Every structure is written in C-alpha cells, then in structure tokens.
Amino acid sequence: MDTSPSPLNGNDAGHLSGPHAEPLTAEQLRELYSLMVAVRHLDTSAIAWQRQGLIPGYAPELGQEAAQVGSGYAVDTTRDFVFPTYREMGVARAMGVDMVAYMSTHKATWHGGLYNPIESRLAPIQAVVGGSVLHAVGWAHGQTLDQADGVAMTYFGDGASSQGDIHEAMNFAAVMKAPVVFFVQNNGWAISVPTERQVAGGSVAARAAGYGMPALRIDGNDVVAVAEATRRAFAHARAGNGPVLIEAMTYRRGPHSTSDDPGRYRSLNEERDDAGEDPLERFRKQLLADGIADDAFFAEALAAAKAEEDDIRAGIQALGSRPGTEMFDLVFQETTPALQAQAASWREESEHV
Amino acid sequence: MDTSPSPLNGNDAGHLSGPHAEPLTAEQLRELYSLMVAVRHLDTSAIAWQRQGLIPGYAPELGQEAAQVGSGYAVDTTRDFVFPTYREMGVARAMGVDMVAYMSTHKATWHGGLYNPIESRLAPIQAVVGGSVLHAVGWAHGQTLDQADGVAMTYFGDGASSQGDIHEAMNFAAVMKAPVVFFVQNNGWAISVPTERQVAGGSVAARAAGYGMPALRIDGNDVVAVAEATRRAFAHARAGNGPVLIEAMTYRRGPHSTSDDPGRYRSLNEERDDAGEDPLERFRKQLLADGIADDAFFAEALAAAKAEEDDIRAGIQALGSRPGTEMFDLVFQETTPALQAQAASWREESEHV
Amino acid sequence: MSNATLESGAAMAEGTARRGVEQLSMQQALNRALDEVLAANPKALVFGEDCGRLGGVFRITDGLQAKHGTGRVFDTPLAESGILGMSVGLAMAGFHPIPEVQFDGFAYPAVNQIVCQIARMNYRSRGTMPMPITLRVPSFGGIRAPEHHGESLEALFAHVPGLKVVSPSNPHEAYHLLKYAATRPDPVIFMEPKSRYWQKGEVDFDSPDPAGSPTGGSPTGAKVMRAGRHLTLVAWGAMVARCLQVAELAAEDGIDIEVLDLRWLKPIDEATLAASVRKTRRAVVVHEAPLTSGLGAEVAQLITQACFDTLKAPVERITGFDVPYPSGDLEDEYIPNIDRILFGIQRVLEYKRG
C-alpha cells in the first residue's frame, strides 16, 4: 500500500488546495506516539474491564490507533467540530476529551457519554450507523452562513458507507460546498461482512468523484500520513473549497465488540495476513530509526499510559448510576405536564414514598 | 451534445459486453416514430382533459418522448420487468400497456393505475420519488436466484438521484451483480430546482464508477440513440455482467404537473435555450432525410394517434369510481375481523341500509 | 410548555402596539408567521424542497427568499432524511431550522433522523444540544391528491419521546401556533391541514385568543371552539371545521355539542379535555388517520381515565379506516364525513347500559 496521501480523482477537484501546513515537528511526532500508546493501553484495558465485570460491553479499536489519533490530532478544537461513531475512543483522546466522561458510555451510564459535547467539540457518541454524518453537513453549512471558519469532521465505517444517509450527506455537502471532512475508517469489516461484499467497486473514496469532491485514500495505519492528510483536508475545506473525503485503509484487529466472536467469520491466519503490521509497533520502529525517540521515551510513554488508565478506571469505578429523574428532566428544554406527572408517579412508586 | 452512447467510465467495467443487437430496421424506426406521435398526442391531450375537468391532474412528459419511447421499446415484455415513476406514460405506451387502465391514475380512479402490473410487466405507478428503485434490484436478484434471464429496468429522475434509496439500490445491485438497468431521465428539473443545485458533480452517470458499474450518458432526445443504448444495457445485464446506468439527457418542456407554474422559476427564454430541439420534430426530419418515412406516413401516424386518443378519452370518461368495498377488500390477501367490521359499518352508514 | 401561557405569543414578541384583525387564508397566515419569525430571529432558517424560488408547492414560503435572502430561505436537494439530518447539525450550531417536508407521506424517509436524532439529541447530550427545530408538514387529506399526499402521521409523532406535535385548525390558529412553535427550544412537528390552506378567516394579531372565544385561549393547550352541553366532539386540523358544521346541524335537532380543538397533539391538554367531558358526560373523537392505534385511542383513554364516573357511554371514535389512503372519490368515504360523525353522536347519545 502506498503510504503517501494521493488524490484519487483525475478531475480538477482531485487536487486539494488551501495553505500547506508545516511538517510535523519531532515534538509533535513524540506526542502522537504518546497518544497512540495511551489509546492502545486504554483500549486493551477496557476489554479487561469488561471481562472483570466493570463495564458491560466495549467496542475495541485495536489496530485503528493511527487512523484515529492521526485524524483527531489534526482537529483545531477552538473552531472545528467532530462527529464520532461508537468506536472513536482514540479520536476523543487525541482531542483531549475527558476520558472518564467518554468511557462512561461503555459503563452504560449514559448513552451519549457524560462529556459536554459543546465544550469538547465532539458530538455525543452515536450508535446509529451513519446517523451523524448529515449532522456534520448541517453544522458545517452553519459555518458558511455565519461566515465562520470551522470545519466539521465526521467519522464512519466501510459498513456505514452503504447507508442512504451517507449519499445524501455527500451530495448535500458538495452542492452547498460545506466545509466537511468525511473521514472513513475502512477497517475491512462491518461486524462479519468484509468490505468486498459491502462496498461495490471496492473503495469508498472512489465514490467522491461522482460528487465532484476530492478524496484521499491513505494508509490508515501510518499515523503521520493520516495526520498530514487530515490537515490538508481541513485546510482545503477551511479555505472555502467544499468537502473532502478521506478513506483511511486500516484493519479491525479485534472483535466488533466484546460480545462478538470473530472466529465465526474469519480465521486467525486471515487476520494475520490481512491486518498488516501493527500501526503502533510500526511507528515505534520509525521513530527509533529516525532518531526521534528512544527506548527510554517509549518506556516513559507506556508508564504514563498506565497511570492514565489507572485514573480512568478509578473514575469509572466511582461512577454511580444516573438519578432516575434525569430520564424525565432531560427530555425537553421545556417540560410538559404529562411528563411531570409521569415523573411524580415514578418517584412515588419507585421510592415508595 | 454527443449523440452516440459513450461509456463514461475509464475502468474496465465501462465497456458493456453481451451480444450486439442488430441495428434498428426501417420498419422499427417508423414504429418508434408512430409511438412518439401517439405519446405526444396523448400527453398534450391529457393537459386539455385536465383543463376541461375530465381529470383532476396530470404530470406531462413533453420533451421526454424520445427517452421514454426509446427505452420502453427496448424492453422484452416476455421476460423483463419495468419500474416506472409517475411520469412514464411514454414507457407504458411503448410497452403496449392498456392506456385507459394506465391513464386512470390521472383520473384519480386508482393510485397505482388499473392495469395488471404482472401481465403488463410494469410495476404500479409510483408516487414516492425513488421509491421503486430498490424493488427493481430485488426483482432482478430474484432472476439470478431463479437462474432466469429477465432484466429489471427502473426509471428515476435527476431529483430522485438525491435520495438515499438510490445509493442503496446501486450498491446492492453492484454487490450482487443484479441484472438491473438504472434509467435516469435527467430532464434538468426537479419541480423548481435545476440539476446544478441538485446533482453535485453535475452528472448522475458519473456516480456509477464509484460502484464499479458501467454507465452511459446519452442524448435523451435522440430516440434511436436511446433505444440502442438501452438494448446494449439490457444485453450487458442479461449476460450476467451486473447492473448498468443510463443517464438520458433531456428536458422537461412542460410544467412539473398541471398544478405547477414554471413561470415562477424559469423564463420562456431559458426554456427555449435549454430545451434544445424538439425530439419529435428532430426524429421526423431525420426520417425524412434518411428516406425512411414521408409526409403521408407522418400524417397517417398522427391520424392514428388522434384515433387512439379518442378511444382512450372515451374509456376514461366511461370509468366510474371504484366501489368503496375495494378499500377494504384489497388491503390484505387474508382479511381481518377488524377490517371486515369496519367494512360492514361503512356499508351500513354510507349506504344507509 | 406548562408555564408558557405567561408569554402570550405574538403580542409579546411584537411589543404592545395593537396590530388589529385581518381576513387571511391559512396559507397567508402561515406565510406571515414565517416572515415575522425570520425577521425577529436572525438564526431562524426556512428550507426544504422548492421552498426558495418557488415559494413551496403550497406557496407557504412565497416571497420569503426574496425578502430574507438565499442564505436564510433556500431549496435543498430532494432528500428528506438529508433535510432533517442537516437540521440537526444546524441546530447544534445555534440555528433555529424551520424545514418543510413537501407532503406528509414524504416524512417517512426522514423518520430515522426525526425519531433517533431530532427527538433525542437534547436528552443524549444531557441538555447541552437542544433541538429547536420546527418541522412543517402539510398534512391530512381532502384534496384529491396522488398517493402519499393525504397522510395523517400524528399518532406516529405523538408516540415519540422528545417531540411535540401541534396542528392548527384555522388561519388565526395557524398564525399564532406557528409563531409560538417556531420560537420554542424543543422540536415541534407542525402539521398543517392542507385542505384548509385556502379557506379565509379572521386573524387577530394581538392575541392568540380570538375575540368571543368561549375559553381564555393561549397558544398552548386545547381550545373550546364551541360550547355545548350534550356531548364533546374532539378534533384537530381540518376535522375541527367539519365538527363545527356537524354541531350546527345537530343544533337544529336540539342537540347542543361542544367542539374541542385539541391543537397540541403532544402534549395533550388533559385538563381541558376532562373539564369538557365532565360537563357533557359524552365524547366522540374524530380524526382522519386510520382507527387502529390512532391518536383517537389515546384521547379516548385519557377521557375515560379522567371521567370514568361521569361518562354516560364509551367514547366513540370516528376515524379513517384501517386501509391505505384511497384515491379520488373514495376519499369522501374514507375521511369522516358529516353522516358518519352524526351516526357516532347518535350512538353515544342513545347508549343504554345493558
């Protein structure tokens, strides 16, 4: 796989414009590595938490750390806004979202997560496949109307690409020239269905040309390539050139979720052959080879990741259930008499008062 | 505009395969002309019928006769199946559907039309934009499962191309290699919205490449080009090569429907400039120039069209309302006690018995 | 919503200057309300299929693009899920979207965005991302239209937690309810009775409560449109006018009918409903939607719960049948007509415990 981001379209639109960003500094590369280690460690820990009964379920992102950290790192949280699926823990972490609040969704504390999406610049966790992609288009069009310079980035998978909403979103964005980055993580699978029986033509990026939209199909396991492609896409959209699609080719190395059993649809041999090199290990080797980081740095990063995980686990353990009144109080901005009556009878009957 | 059908895709899939059909004979060309005149005459008559109060409304297809007659003519009604929208009168006529039964929908006699869709090989008239495109995919996949050789052709407009279902249909069809011809009439308008504010990238055909599907973008006002492109697409799909998309570039010369007022969104000058030459007049000139037909033939064709319209009008005039019991009897194959009770009370109260 | 009677809609928004009374069609009244909402709130946006240049197929948005600009009033591509999904994002960005779906039946492709996103985003985001979206849906039947152009989706919408649903019955209600709905911080489905678009009526701009209304009206809650003693007819949308006609006819036979315009289909004003039926002791609910699992069941059950002791007969429902909305003339058989409503009234009045 070619590691440099390459425009897929032969047409004019295929060339991204907008100011070119400086290459990543050594400091930034190390930061990317630290983020990836933190994410990897939290991700594998979360599976252990689930086995230990601390959380009821989890959707691992093992193997997608480069795609998630690299793209999340490119977000300018002072003006951009991100729309995740249910699997973007690495994006949230790279954006600096409170991770106890984020992981609370996996403790089944609150569906959308407990973080404040407005302050975090990260929309609530979204369980409908493809559900939020149109939201990004609306938010981005709002930037145009407000003459502001924020860009919306929306994540979706190879499976989600089959949903009608994805098409409507791309068409709306391209018609309105909305500043949107469509970030596709093509991780090879939608639960048990491989990309080749999901994505006709084989590439989500190839769809972009049909909307006159530029697309980049990149090596999603190369964190630097991902970060740079995402920055280019942001610059292009921010400069008023309309939407861009990035298809990051990666691999879901783990199960779909902690209740999935991948052995039913793929063999360990297939996993090994298709997954390619581990993005974290690969980045480590590259940093070493380039003399940007050494074993001491890697050890330190891992230690920091472990300490971070300890804190997050403690935070998750400390999370109690949400009070039942929230069920009623958070439905509307202006509540209704019927809802108040239901809340009252619930209180009476549940609390036996 | 180039009048020859040209594959749009640079990729392999761009070349249609399947046996080549013989060129159209002089007899067939005259038949096409007669059909176009019949359709033109019925279409303009229907507008008059609406003004006279014979029918409550109508969706004219003025200007789309070549696209409709040419494509409908290519259908093999012994094995293929066609899925129309609300504007395919010309297709129905070219396929030999009973025109009183077809036009009954515009008398508001029965929403789907009174013709038998199974026998006519034409699905009921469809008012949901894009609503039946997936049906064609399912029907076509049924052919694959049955190892039969029928092809499904589904019609939709430039406006409908924005619907999510269209994307899902193309992706399903291409993933399953279903024998479907997606026939797009790009008539420049979706009610008041022109194609350039509807179809990002400007071409529905250009979307096909993203699914690895061949597409033809053709002059939809050239009936011969349309018929030949459609035959090629059928041959390709019938030979097991999967779906094909045809985008027939044409122009809606009339209002969207008899209740529309195009003066609110386009000027007569714009209409004249954008519509191009009348497809019927153009074909007439061509037949004359090629010595295939003469004025006597044209006069005869028109006389036949008028006679036909007389019969259809008489048939429509004679159509009474459907009996109210049909409301209840046609809901299910196996009715329910609740529905029978409602039918009984309706009978009692409406017929005052 | 509960305290909202305090702010009496238009009159407050426009200050205290009296603006008087005009004869308008419902189409004009809705157009006026949108115009004023756009003028008052720079974050309000009006969009949908053919809403811009054409002014909508029913001309409800006529002239608004010319006046407020193509940024505020615009055409979208032909995709209802896209329109509603985009509305979510615009709301997140601080706008007040007022989208239109062209006809009731074309709300179905957007149900996923309406139910799973619009209705739940305030909840999911713990109140940080309100969804002030006013979805206009030209609704109900009665205009001999093609298939899917005569649907009544109120039961579907009313069942969805997080949505509010309202339907005006005349130009005055249309003006005030739309102005009210389009300034709320919660999503409201605004169901316009398309068969009434061209009917004229008096609009009192100064107060949601028309002069001479039997109850103190407000843009929230139900409204008694005609006081009566013998039976309560409950209706909404286009059926209110029909029920008023029925009441006139019944009056000739000495039957004194109270007509209640439910207005808000969610939340339902149980108090006004109960007060009316406690007085009349008999009720008939009328709607165009199919009978089974229609909103009439909810209304009937609320009445029965509240008035079980006083009810003289079970609440009767006169509704559309459990059949797809029919074509042409059959429309008159499907939509509750005067005869069927009168039969229902008769059954209730003649009910004997047995």
Added chain:
Amino acid sequence: MSNATLESGAAMAEGTARRGVEQLSMQQALNRALDEVLAANPKALVFGEDCGRLGGVFRITDGLQAKHGTGRVFDTPLAESGILGMSVGLAMAGFHPIPEVQFDGFAYPAVNQIVCQIARMNYRSRGTMPMPITLRVPSFGGIRAPEHHGESLEALFAHVPGLKVVSPSNPHEAYHLLKYAATRPDPVIFMEPKSRYWQKGEVDFDSPDPAGSPTGGSPTGAKVMRAGRHLTLVAWGAMVARCLQVAELAAEDGIDIEVLDLRWLKPIDEATLAASVRKTRRAVVVHEAPLTSGLGAEVAQLITQACFDTLKAPVERITGFDVPYPSGDLEDEYIPNIDRILFGIQRVLEYKRG
C-alpha cells in the same frame, strides 16, 4: 386471517406424524422454525445484516446458510431501507422474503419502504402483487444494550394499514407463530423479545396449543396464559412472563389474575379480550413502549368499548415513560417492573366511583 384457525400451523405442514415436545430456548425455537420454513418452501429466503456466515448477532439464523446455501440465506450490505426495498422486489418475483433488521431501532431507516411500499403494494396493485414478507425485528429492552437497541415499535406498525404484527412470549409461541407468519401471503412484522432469547421452555411441535392451556389456542388471536377471576393483565412479548410472575405474587394475597398474551398486535383479538374482561371486570395493560399513543391506548379503548357496562374501574396502563429508552440501570426504572404493575393492579382493585 379469520378462517386461519382451520389450518393449525406446524402440525398440518408436517403431516400427521407426531413430533413431540422439546425443551428449547426461544433462539433455538426460532432457528428451528426458520429451518423448517426454508426446507418446506423453496421460495423462502432469509437475509439481513450478518444473517449468513455469522448466523445473526443473536444466532437466530445460525447454521441456516451452511444448510440451505448462500442463495437462500445471505448477508446484505448495511442498509435497512435497501434490505426492505429489495424484499419488495423479491416478493414481486414470487419469493417469500424473511428479512431481519438487526435491532428494533434500526427499523427506522426502513420505515419508508415498510409503510409506503410493503404495506401498500397488495392494495396498490389491486391484489396482483401480494407482499408475503415476514420481517423479523429483535425487539424491546431488557438487555442493557447501547442506544436504539431496546425499542418497542408495535404502535407504529399496528397503525399502518396493510401490516400485521405479532410477538411471541415464549419458545413455544415463537416456534408456532414464526412458522405461521412466514407462510402467510401478507406482510407480518415479527417482533422478537430479545430479552427472552435464552430462556428455555417446552415446545410442543405438534400443536400451537400447549398441553394444559386454559383456552383452545391457535396461531391466531390472543391466548389466556393463566386463568383468573379478579382482573385481566394484558401483555405481549417479554412482558407476558413478567405478568405471570406478578400473577403468582398477587395469588399469595388471594388476588386471582388472568394473564392474556395478546400475541397478535394487529389484528387485535377483540373477542378474547372482551370475553376475559367481561368475566374479570377489571383490566391492566402492560407494555414497554412509552405511554402516550402506545398500543396500550388501543387495547384499553377496545376493552372499554366492549365492556363499558361491566368495567368496575377504568383500564389502567402500566408502560414505559414518555422518555427516550434509557441506559444501564435506568432500564429497570423504565420498563414496567413488578412493583409498578402491582401498584397499578391495586389502583384498579381499589377503585371507587365517585
């Protein structure tokens, strides 16, 4: 449907050979039913997201692809409207599609195809294009799942003319109702109570009517699961088991409760409902869906209409609240629990006029 009691489902289909009784989970019973339907009808097809190789996320279709081939049992791309729209075309071509949507909440993207196409094609085509589509929807809550994985859509479906809706409450019902539904010529929404998938129970393959059932059962209509004299509890899906528990508890206090499994949510078996409440004179309806405009309103109103004279108290509804389905522990507060049902029963039993 009305005459369908004549053919008693499985027993007929399999001839007269006795097949006996087995202990199965609902997952196994459904899997068995699908296997037999596929074997008996070469035009039957099973498909959906992950239905093939994986056997479905709940393993309902486990092993079916291996046994019946990839043509008969297959995975689709991830698009629910696509799945249902394709089903329409397959039905037109003479197949009997048995599609699955992976979870209740993901039926919403397919609502347009379900409501405007599947439910109406038989009508639109004047009976020439029947839609024998059996849509399996893993439904209702109770498994601490992510958002949109615990929805109850029965009120929406029951309101749609042209659809039939059924929900099994135990493995025996699951086996017989699915075999019955999947051999009907009309579209049936088959709502599987996912929280009951792993509960075992006795399946009598020879007759839809389990040995010892108080009523002569059949795959149509409602079924009395426990006879009682003081009050009728009406429920469906997972709530039936809960109501049976409640009845046991109430029995300790000398309260004799009849539990009615509604089974068919459209058409509703009014006769059995009325017969039960005429006897007990009191009724409580229990469902997981939100209260307002839920199917409980329809059931309550049908009871009230039929039993107005004998009812001792208004029918009570114990339901989910008008809030989005909540996360985690709050699920136990939202779904009607034993306490809330007992409170409701108490209110009805203690109701005094006046």
